[in-house]
Structures are given as structure tokens and as C-alpha cells.
Amino acid sequence: MIGKWAPxxxxxxxxxxxxxxxxxxxxxxxxxxxFAAFIAQEINTDNAFAQWANPDATGLSGAGxxxxxxxxxxxxxxxxxxxxxYSMVYGVLGFINFAHGxxxxxxxxxxxxxxxxxxEAGLWESNFIGSFVIVLFGSILVSTFLAVVMERVAYRxxxxxxxxxxxxxxxxxxxxxxxxxxxxxxxxxxxxPARPDWVKNKHTALQIEGDKIMVIAAAATSMILLWYxxxxxxxxxxxxxxxxxxxxxxxxGINVNRTIVxxxxxxxxxAGIAGIMWGIDFGSVIGHxxxxxxxxxxxxxxxxxxxxxxxxxxxxxxxxxxxAVGPLLIxxxxxxxxxxxxxxxxxxxxxxxxxxxRPSGIFGERLRAEDRA
Amino acid sequence: xxxxxxxxxxxxxxxxxxxxxxxxxAVHALKDVNLAIxxxxxxxxxxxxxxGKSTTLKxxxxxxxxxxxxxxxxxxxxxxxxxxxxxxxxxxxxxxxRRLFQRLSVRENLQLGAYLRxxxxxIASDLEWVFELFPRVKERLSQKSGTLSGGEQQMxxxxxxxxxRPKVLLxxxxxxxxxxxLVKQNFELIEQIHAAGLTIFMVxxxxxxxxxxxxxxxxxxxxxxxxxxxAENLLTHPDLRASYLGEA
Numbered sequence: 001m002i003g004k005w006a007p008x009x010x011x012x013x014x015x016x017x018x019x020x021x022x023x024x025x026x027x028x029x030x031x032x033x034x035f036a037a038f039i040a041q042e043i044n045t046d047n048a049f050a051q052w053a054n055p056d057a058t059g060l061s062g063a064g065x066x067x068x069x070x071x072x073x074x075x076x077x078x079x080x081x082x083x084x085x086y087s088m089v090y091g092v093l094g095f096i097n098f099a100h101g102x103x104x105x106x107x108x109x110x111x112x113x114x115x116x117x118x119x120e121a122g123l124w125e126s127n128f129i130g131s132f133v134i135v136l137f138g139s140i141l142v143s144t145f146l147a148v149v150m151e152r153v154a155y156r157x158x159x160x161x162x163x164x165x166x167x168x169x170x171x172x173x174x175x176x177x178x179x180x181x182x183x184x185x186x187x188x189x190x191x192x193p194a195r196p197d198w199v200k201n202k203h204t205a206l207q208i209e210g211d212k213i214m215v216i217a218a219a220a221t222s223m224i225l226l227w228y229x230x231x232x233x234x235x236x237x238x239x240x241x242x243x244x245x246x247x248x249x250x251x252x253g254i255n256v257n258r259t260i261v262x263x264x265x266x267x268x269x270x271a272g273i274a275g276i277m278w279g280i281d282f283g284s285v286i287g288h289x290x291x292x293x294x295x296x297x298x299x300x301x302x303x304x305x306x307x308x309x310x311x312x313x314x315x316x317x318x319x320x321x322x323x324a325v326g327p328l329l330i331x332x333x334x335x336x337x338x339x340x341x342x343x344x345x346x347x348x349x350x351x352x353x354x355x356x357x358r359p360s361g362i363f364g365e366r367l368r369a370e371d372r373a
Numbered sequence: 374x375x376x377x378x379x380x381x382x383x384x385x386x387x388x389x390x391x392x393x394x395x396x397x398x399a400v401h402a403l404k405d406v407n408l409a410i411x412x413x414x415x416x417x418x419x420x421x422x423x424x425g426k427s428t429t430l431k432x433x434x435x436x437x438x439x440x441x442x443x444x445x446x447x448x449x450x451x452x453x454x455x456x457x458x459x460x461x462x463x464x465x466x467x468x469x470x471r472r473l474f475q476r477l478s479v480r481e482n483l484q485l486g487a488y489l490r491x492x493x494x495x496i497a498s499d500l501e502w503v504f505e506l507f508p509r510v511k512e513r514l515s516q517k518s519g520t521l522s523g524g525e526q527q528m529x530x531x532x533x534x535x536x537x538r539p540k541v542l543l544x545x546x547x548x549x550x551x552x553x554x555l556v557k558q559n560f561e562l563i564e565q566i567h568a569a570g571l572t573i574f575m576v577x578x579x580x581x582x583x584x585x586x587x588x589x590x591x592x593x594x595x596x597x598x599x600x601x602x603x604a605e606n607l608l609t610h611p612d613l614r615a616s617y618l619g620e621a
Contacts (some may be wrong), residue, residue, distance in 0.1 A: 234488070237485060241477065252488045253489035254457070
């Protein structure tokens with residue numbers, strides 16, 4: 001197959017093209033002016049440019065900035081873990097499984113159930129590491145199972161149908177799981193038992209909170225394991241073969257159905273890990289917890305280039321850091337008020353911004369016409 | 374069978390189609406097709422566009438299910454068996470347009486050919502054999518197969534099929550999409566593989582070239598076998614020359 005489009009040199013520029021260029025210039029300009037104002041404030045809040053941009057600005061301390069970046073990285077690592085599931089499923093089946101955010105939520109819910117039980121038994125405080133491992137495996141198990149059942153019940157019967165159909169089905173599955181969690185666990189917010197101090201407090205040498213370290217370490221480990229699985233094992237080779245050409249993969253003797261189930265299982269396991277990370281980091285979970293992180297993880301997968309696994313993680317970090325740092329780095333110096341409420345707006349503005357500049361995502365290949373959904 | 378009797382009289386065919394009908398929805402793609410391929414043969418199936426050539430191969434491999442009739446592999450009716458089962462029992466295909474995994478390296482493509490095998494020593498020696506047949510492939514092992522030229526891709530596609538150590542190799546339009554200079558070289562290659570002991574069943578539009586190396590062949594017309602003869606007779610058959618080859 002021919003991988004690239006012919007360059008558009010001869011194509012006439014339309015009004016839409018001009019409008020898009022204008023948007024791109026505006027987006028980049030806004031970021032540049034905001035960033036310049038931030039620098040101006042950091043130099044001296046009284047200088048003329050900083051005063052013009054935002055008279056009330058105070059600047060941001062080095063430690064404050066560092067804290068924001070770390071929070072962004074750990075939040076981004078969580079998005080990245082969830083995004084892997086979106087990206088992998090898109091890679092083999094070519095549709096977005098919008099119910100994947102609910103798999104993450106059910107992972108967090110399972111974690112709440114097991115951690116509460118362990119806390120009642122007194123183990124959560126006395127042996128936090130051991131309990132954490134149990135909680136983690138419980139979540140991985142439930143999330144993996146849920147993802148596999150979802151594939152079998154909701155998506156496999158639709159194999160071969162136009163892509164829009166499984167896509168819409170996934171939205172239905174999403175609502176189903178959300179409501180099922182309310183039926184099973186009730187509609188109230190569930191609080192994880194209190195974490196030991198060493199998890200809550202900053203590590204003395206690194207000056208990073210223990211839970212953030214755990215999240216980042218878990219994401220890094222998962223990424224390495226996934227890389228090994230996909231690039232170095234026979235199962236991974238089968239996954240990549242099915243992603244590229246399922247018919248020929250079957251001709252090689254690969255069991256396409258089993259490979260697709262594996263993809264769902266691995267994506268589910270990562271969502272389960274992310275669910276526990278959420279519980280440890282934020283301490284609570286509710287039936288609709290999966291929605292916003294799910295959508296942001298989907299955005300991360302798109303930003304990184306959907307179908308590209310490294311891209312999913314990079315996209316997650318990009319969105320996480322952007323939404324943590326962006327409000328204070330760009331919006332506040334511009335004089336926008338109440339910036340810390342604008343995290344979500346920044347995250348989705350970043351999605352739009354990246355898509356304006358690079359429609360296929362950071363690592364994405366340009367899609368062939370028949371692959372556009 | 375009619376006058377195109379194979380070399381070995383009375384032997385069981387390696388691969389056989391008995392009264393096979395295949396439908397795509399309302400389209401009747403194969404009509405009562407009978408084919409028998411014996412061990413050691415080089416046979417070809419000729420026909421114009423949409424005559425059912427590729428469908429025949431897909432039906433033999435189980436990628437398409439026949440609506441009636443039997444597909445027999447090595448004496449066993451395999452109608453309800455998966456493609457993987459049939460590949461394991463010794464049949465595989467070099468698909469039309471080669472269909473390599475473009476984003477995977479040449480090495481990975483070859484390894485995938487041996488996906489169902491566990492005999493690492495045998496796989497290693499077959500890999501050496503592929504390198505012997507195609508020294509160019511060895512130089513390109515770690516390259517992404519999508520970056521290879523058409524001729525090199527053809528070598529990898531044949532190599533990938535050989536890595537499953539088939540008894541019978543199906544080839545779907547092996548000369549399609551190749552530069553004219555490569556077509557002849559390609560047929561020499563097929564002869565070379567055949568000489569190494571493989572049974573080959575080839576589907577081709579390039580009838581002259583295919584019949585020059587095949588023992589016998591069939592001609593399909595809109596899903597029906599209309600001619601069934603030795604390659605020699607087919608080459609001079611007035612119907613074939615008139616309807617299919619044109620004046621060559």
C-alpha cells in the first residue's frame with residue numbers, strides 16, 4: 001500500500017484553509033504572549049509588560065512551579081496508562097472504545113472495596129505495601145475481566161460492521177457500566193481509607209509526595225512491560241500483525257480472535273492499574289469518575305497519534321503537564337481570573353491546538369482515506 | 374478427471390476441490406468447481422478478472438466458506454477447519470500484491486511465516502534456505518518491509534510462505550504489480566522452488582508465462598471450469614487463444 005498522500009502543492013487554498021491558518025496563528029500567538037508575560041512577571045512583577053498583561057500578577061515561585069510539574073507528570077502518567085487501552089484497541093479494530101474510561105472507574109471501585117476490607121482488618125495501616133499489592137492485583141483482575149467480557153458480548157458480534165456501529169455501542173456500554181456501578185456500590189462518593197503518612201508526605205530527598213512517586217513508577221514499569229510484550233514476544237508480534245492486516249495474520253496461523261481478546265485484556269489491566277493510582281492519589285471514587293479522565297485519556301491518545309503506543313504515553317504526559325501548568329503559566333499572566341478552575345479547558349484547548357498544527361498527532365502517521373472514520 | 378491426468382496414476386491428491394460452490398451473498402462466485410492437485414506438480418489456474426480465481430484460493434484456505442461441496446487436504450475433508458489448521462497441515466499462500474506486514478521488519482515477517490511451528494532448529498535451517506534462495510533478503514533483515522522494492526517484497530512474501538514449510542504453495546497472481554523485467558525472473562524463481570520439491574498451484578492472468586512452466590492447468594470463466602488440460606494443449610487450444618490470450 002502507498003503510505004503517504006501526494007503533497008498538496010497543486011491544490012487551491014480554500015477559505016477553510018485560510019481560516020485554519022488564522023486559528024493556528026492565534027493559538028500560537030496566545031501561548032507566546034502568555035508565556036512572555038509569565039517570563040516578564042518572573043523577572044519583575046512591576047515591569048511594564050507584566051503590568052499591562054495582568055496588574056494583579058504575583059509570579060510563581062520555583063518550588064510552586066516544580067510542584068505543578070510533578071503533579072502534572074503523575075496525572076499525565078495516569079492518562080497515559082488509560083490512553084494505551086484506547087490506542088491499542090484502535091490499532092487492532094479501528095474504533096474508539098468509549099467504555100474504556102469505565103474500565104478504569106471499575107478498577108478504582110474494586111480498589112475501594114478491597115482497601116476498605118483490608119483497612120477493617122487493620123492490614124492497610126500495618127502492612128501498606130502488602131495490602132497495596134493485593135489491592136492492585138484485585139483491580140487488575142476485575143478490569144481485565146470486564147474488558148474481555150465487553151469485547152465478547154458487545155463488540156465481537158459487531159465485527160465487520162461499519163466502524164460507527166461499535167463506536168456508538170461503546171457509548172452504550174459506557175452508560176451500562178456506569179449505572180451498574182451505581183447499582184452495585186450506590187451513588188455516594190467512596191473514600192479510600194487514609195494512607196500512611198509516608199505516602200501522603202513529601203519524600204525528604206526528592207521533595208516529591210510518595211503517591212506521586214508510586215504513580216510515576218507504576219506507569220514507567222507498565223510502559224516497559226508493554227514495550228517488551230509488543231516488541232519482543234510472539235504475542236506482541238501477533239498483535240502488530242493483526243493490527244496491520246488481520247486477513248493475512250490469519251493466513252500465518254494467528255488466532256485473530258484470541259489476539260484481539262489479549263489486546264482488550266492488556267488495555268483493561270492498564271486501566272485497572274490507573275484506577276488504583278487514581279484512588280491512591282485522589283482518595284475517592286464515584287460512579288462517573290471514569291468519564292472525564294477517560295475523555296482526557298482519549299485526547300491523550302489522539303494527541304500522541306492514535307494507534308501509537310509510545311505516543312499514547314507522551315500524549316498523556318503532555319495533557320497532564322499542560323493542564324497542571326498551563327493555567328498559571330499562560331492564562332494567569334494574561335489576566336484571566338479564576339485560572340485554577342480552567343484545567344479542563346486547558347486540556348481540551350491543548351487537544352484542539354495539537355490537532356490544528358498536526359492533525360495526525362505527535363507520532364501519528366497520516367491516515368489513508370479508507371482508514372478515516 | 375478428463376484428459377489432463379497427472380503423472381502419478383491412482384494417487385490421492387494433495388489438495389482437492391469436489392463440486393465446490395461458493396457464494397458472496399447473492400453472487401455465485403464458484404460453480405461446481407472440481408480441482409485436484411497431486412504431490413510434486415506445478416499447476417495453474419487461468420482466467421480473466423472476476424472469474425473466481427482468488428475465490429478458489431480463499432476457499433481452499435478456509436478464508437471463505439463454500440456453500441456446498443468439499444475441500445480435501447491430504448485426504449481429509451477440511452470444510453469446517455480454520456485457516457490455521459490448514460496452514461499447519463501444509464498449505465499456504467503467497468497473497469495477491471504480496472501483502473507483507475509493512476510496518477514490521479523483514480525478519481519479523483519471516484518469523485510470522487513460521488508462527489505455528491515450534492521446532493526452532495527446523496525454523497533456523499529453513500531460514501537459511503530462504504537466504505540461499507534470496508541473498509538480497511538477508512541484507513535487508515532489519516529493514517521495515519514497507520521500504521523494500523517490489524521485487525524484494527516478492528522475495529520476502531515467498532520466503533514468508535516457505536517458512537511455514539508447506540507441502541503445497543498457492544500463489545495468487547505472483548507477477549501482478551511487478552516491473553516487466555522482474556516478471557521473467559519471478560517465474561524462474563517459482564521454477565526453482567518447485568525444483569526444490571514443492572507442489573505449486575498458481576493463479577495467473579499472464580497465461581503464456583504460467584503455462585510455459587506449469588504441467589497442466591484449468592481455465593475459469595465466471596466461476597466455472599471451462600478448460601482442463603495439460604499446459605501444452607492449453608497453450609495451443611483455440612478457445613483459450615481466442616477468448617483469453619488474444620492473438621499472442
